[in-house]
Amino acid sequence: MDVILKKSIEKLGEQGERVTVSNGYARNYLIPKGFAIQATKQNIAVLEHEKNLIEQQKKKEVKAAEKIANKIRSLSCVMKRQASDQEKLFGSVTSMDIASFLKDNGVEIDRKKIQLEEPIKALGTYRVPIAIHSDVTVELKVKIQKED
Numbered sequence: 001m002d003v004i005l006k007k008s009i010e011k012l013g014e015q016g017e018r019v020t021v022s023n024g025y026a027r028n029y030l031i032p033k034g035f036a037i038q039a040t041k042q043n044i045a046v047l048e049h050e051k052n053l054i055e056q057q058k059k060k061e062v063k064a065a066e067k068i069a070n071k072i073r074s075l076s077c078v079m080k081r082q083a084s085d086q087e088k089l090f091g092s093v094t095s096m097d098i099a100s101f102l103k104d105n106g107v108e109i110d111r112k113k114i115q116l117e118e119p120i121k122a123l124g125t126y127r128v129p130i131a132i133h134s135d136v137t138v139e140l141k142v143k144i145q146k147e148d
Contacts, residue, residue, distance in 0.1 A: 001038065026038070061133060071106070080146070080147040081145075087124075123145065126141075126144070
């Protein structure tokens, strides 16, 4: 029996995929549990329509993420912190500090999207990757200077 998977099932297929399974497996397990629907012409047409809608939505999200990325590229983050003579910071610069800087400059980003492996603990210039969308990542140039 041909079925269309509503959810991804390990060793069988991904969501939206059309697979062939035994009649008993489909009738007794997949369809009653809501994991699949029978692959009729009508259901296939509905699936294709949903795929198109999802694709259009994803394009809109990527376009919006690109706008945010361009705004972040235009920014230059300069932070002044107290530091020792060996150029070590008293404290550190974290993703929360960077998120706060971005918010002050009109860009709302969840701090979890800022991919700072570990807090910055020394003076210098750093490139911090920010994953705005699964397909869009941008680097923010962060310069840490000694406070006078």
